Amino acid sequence: MRAPVREELGDGETSPAGGVPCWAPSADGAPGRFTTVAPAARISGELTADVAVVGAGLAGLSTAYHLVERDPSLDVVVVDARHPAAGASGRGTGLLGPRVGPSIDRAARRFGPSTARRMHLASVTAVERVITLAGELGTSCGLRTGEQIVATRSAAGLASLARQAETYRALGLDVPVLSAAAIRERVDVPYHAGLLYRSAATLDPTALSGTLVAACAAKGVRFHDDSPLRGLRPGSGAAVSELLFPSGTLRARKTVLAVNAAAGRLGLPVGTVLPLQVHAVATGPLDAEAREALGGATATAVVNSMSLAPYFRLTEDGRLVLGGGRAVHLPGLSPDRAAALRTATWNWLEERLRLLHPRLAEVPVSHRWSGQIGMTLDDLPVVGNVGGHPDLWYIGGCCGHGLAMSVAHGSYVAESIAEPSTTARGPRAYPWHRDRAPRAPLAARPVRGLLRAYLDRLDREARRTP
Known part of the structure; x- marks a missing residue:
């Protein structure tokens, strides 16, 4: 299998088009590299590793961290098209909630x-x-x-x-x-x-990602930034896999592709993991009374039961983060149309924020941003081997519940690599341990049209939600 890549692998948008998260680490507000770890060189020449992890989001970083925790002798390399947490892991809203897949009643029926x-x-x-x-x-x-x-x-x-x-x-x-x-x-x-x-x-997802980078580096994990994956030649039997990058190659005995919705760009046979852009805004720090009114004492986060309707949480420094609104499938949209939808969604979120509580009527909105999630057609993640290759793993499709599940999936895959009998082929296998999600032919214009019509309907329903 060789998968040509038509664009760089990375599942978030960069500032200014994608806005600025309220936990952006750099002084100018752009989602920059972590201050605790120096920028890493790009892949150059011919490199080798015991385990190659492609994707330095929370899933990839968790995989690397748990691998070297289990076996410090492993030579683990983490590669990213840009830099750690440049995609969804640095652009989420930091909610940790115990839900995965469809609602519990639908899951029980299905x-x-x-x-x-x-x-x-x-x-x-x-x-x-x-x-x-x-x-x-x-x-x-x-x-x-x-x-x-x-x-x-x-x-x-x-x-x-x-x-x-x-x-x-x-x-x-x-x-x-x-x-x-x-x-x-x-x-x-x-x-x-x-x-x-x-x-x-709730937590700061960028801070967690940065801390994982530092912990991995301290244990000898090697990092390479600015290295978009261009192709992949899986090994067979005892042969190693070969990963192709613009300036070099990386050969590894085992490979973990923690690439979420970018699987489609790589041509990975893991079914359809749909890239959807979602949105959030954050206020400046609230006064004490506003914090108390919005869950400051109990650290309560509120999620609306209606898909895409606004949800909110407080940060450690007292900002209110509000997420939700229209989900956008960007492929095929013109830049002007994508920008218009993004701005309209941010504006709507700000309007809903003002209506949430009287003490928010005059609070300034300090940050607006978007990020990308990976959705599957059956609402379940995909964590498993790729194309029948036992030494090639894929992680993705958390359907908006990626913060907790990405960390858990990394730990699970690390355990599966180190002790395969205890997870993938044992009693602790995830119910969604599978090699692919259902597939939809998104390249077909009629299918893209149906998808956008469905997302438009969800958006209308969310706007009608009180």
């Missing part, structure tokens, strides 16, 4: 009660793993442990949450229903009802 239960418990463990990892790394990463509420102010949302609550109870899972009054005790925003996820947190 996969059966036992698998649905395993899926939820795996997502709870993923959140706990990130919290533990921050402690291991000796950094707070802006971490605030608390609760996450999935809430609604619509009749349709109430019906959906009721179905989910019934399924959680039937599966013996601790996800209680909150009344409107119980929600107001945590955040002073009127919702009709909600589901309470106790194992949750």
Whole structure:
């Protein structure tokens, strides 16, 4: 298999077009390299490694970190088209919540009660793993442990949450229903009802990524930046795989492609992992009363039950981050149209922010940004071998739940590489351990048109959501 790449591999947008996250590390606000680690050289000449990790987001960094934790003698190389966390891992909103895949009631119908239960418990463990990892790394990463509420102010949302609550109870899972009054005790925003996820947190995803880079480098992991993957020749049997870059090659016994939605550009046979641009805004630091009203005491994050409707959280320094709005499939859009949609979505988020609470009416919005997530057609991630090659792994398609799951997937793949009998072919295999997602022919104009029509409908429904 050889996969030509038509553009650089990287799944976020750079400033100024993609805006500036409120945790951008550089002095000028651009999503720059981490100050704790010097910029790494690009791949040049012929290099070798025991394990090559392509993609220096949280999934790739977690894979490298857990590999060298398990076996310090391994020669691990991490390569990125730009630099660590240049893509989605540096442009998220920092929510750690215990959910993965479709809603629990849909998961139980589709996969059966036992698998649905395993899926939820795996997502709870993923959140706990990130919290533990921050402690291991000796950094707070802006971490605030608390609760996450999935809430609604619509009749349709109430019906959906009721179905989910019934399924959680039937599966013996601790996800209680909150009344409107119980929600107001945590955040002073009127919702009709909600589901309470106790194992949750928020953090600064860029800080976590930077700390992982430093920890990996301290353990001997080599980094190469500005090296977009141009092609791949998998090895067979005892042969090594060969990764092709503009200025050199890298040969490795095992390869992990932590590339999320960029799989399509590489031509990887992992099904369709759809790149969607999503949006967020952040305020300046709020006053004490506003922080208290919006979950400051309990570190509660609120997610609307309606897809794409606004969700919010507070940062460690008291900013309010609000995400949601239109999801955009950029391929095929003109730059002017993409920019117009981005600006319109940011403006709508700012309008919704002003309506969230009276104390936000005059608060300045200090940051606006967009980032890319990888969606699959069945809402499940893809973590598994590529094209039947046991030494070639892919991680991606977390469908908007990538912070906790990316770290967990990296740990899982590292364990699978080191001890394959305990994970991939053992009782601890993820329910979504698979080599591909369902496929859609997105290159076909009619299919792209149907996709955009569907995203437009979701956007209209989100705008009507109270």
